[in-house]
Amino acid sequence: MFRRLPDAAAAAVTIAVDGHFVPARVGDTVAAALLAAGFGTFRTTGVSGASRGPYCLMGVCFDCLVAIDGIGSRQACLVQVREGMRVETQRGRRPVGP
């Protein structure tokens, strides 16, 4: 659905999304990287299980929540990628730790 502009020349980084390597660029938000990699659904809701993905891309709608480096329900549109970052899409309510 999304394609990168041909003149996008930032350095490449690799992140892991649900255990799979995904290419990204320095300066990408997690949301941009996932959208560019073809992810439409970032999470399903905790009550009805409906699919959700980025909507506002500016920190308002909270629909792009993902787990980043083990911390759940982070706004993918507000966090920039880093080499080796681990991202997990969320299914329903967050599990609670021990």
Added chain:
Amino acid sequence: MTAEFDVAVIGGGLVGAALAWGMARAHQRVVVLDEGDIAHRASRANFALVWVQSKGLGMPEYASWTKRSSDAWQGLAEELEQSTGVDVGFSRPGGFTLALSDAELEARAQQLQRLHNQPNMVRYPYEMLDRDALLARLPRIGSEVVGASYCPLDGQCNSLRLLYAFHTGMRQLGAEYRPGHVVHAIDYQNGVFLLRNSSAVVQAEKVVLAAGIGNARLAPMVGLKAPVRPQRGQLVVTERVEKFLGHPLVTIRQTEEGTVMLGDSQEEAGLDETVGLGVTAAIASRAVRMFPLLKSLNVVRTWAGLRVMTQDGFPIYDESSSRPGAFLATCHSGVTLAAGHALTLAPMIAAGSLSSDLDVFSARRFDVQTAA
């Protein structure tokens, strides 16, 4: 004497709406005059507990009244769902009050013993649990928790849906709801109350003051007194997470949708509804000591509300002797007492007088204290 309405209820929060619904159900022609969104509405800020344990030390009649409402709650929830389609999310799994030190646990045990040793105290079961007994029922507690009190009568609901259900139900039953209608004056002529604001006069044969802390201003207009003050409570709510807590605690509960509510601060701050980081941090810190798993959750919102508090903490139910037909109801537990208000108090007001077992709740009790 042909007033437009049988009864005008001033206040459309949980107390006013429960009474309006209950009186409309008793075939009264009801109008609800509400401030609307500008009101200091305790109904939007509460913790949604239907709570029995520990209530009534100093007034055993309050313990009876609380238990009676708690016992009627399941029926209320079923009737509201059948008539309005709104599920108010009531459950009564029993509730805990956790202790984080031996001193806290001992103080709790003594408090409940004094409560239940009162003459005329209503009988109901409760238990004091040590850490091992508590672990069997709440396996996720932290290492600092030494024990708890438990009462099987305690429950919880969704109080926003409860308010919505009462409003939906009372309109179905023919009650009229007028938001943005602050009452400035109440006159009494030939047995009819004239409720005035700057643009309208509403006529009713009875009037019920259910305006929370606004009752302090309204009560003298009908020859009553309502010495109530606002007491601020702050709340914290987390993101939705997997269910880990099936019982309400007095300071922590997990909603049906998975959010975790933390609360129960009590501050004397006048009409200031702002949230302070010091208090919410203390609330969160204590909650994390009780359930360490909370540490990793995101907080999505904090807010504050104003409880409606009397000097002794108990409700006021009154009727005016100088203005027959004028009633007053005010309390800080509009959720717990919702069933009592809707199913017991409302029919009394509809019939024209409070029963004598509510005499103890009259504000006249504060005159006695002043004289002594």
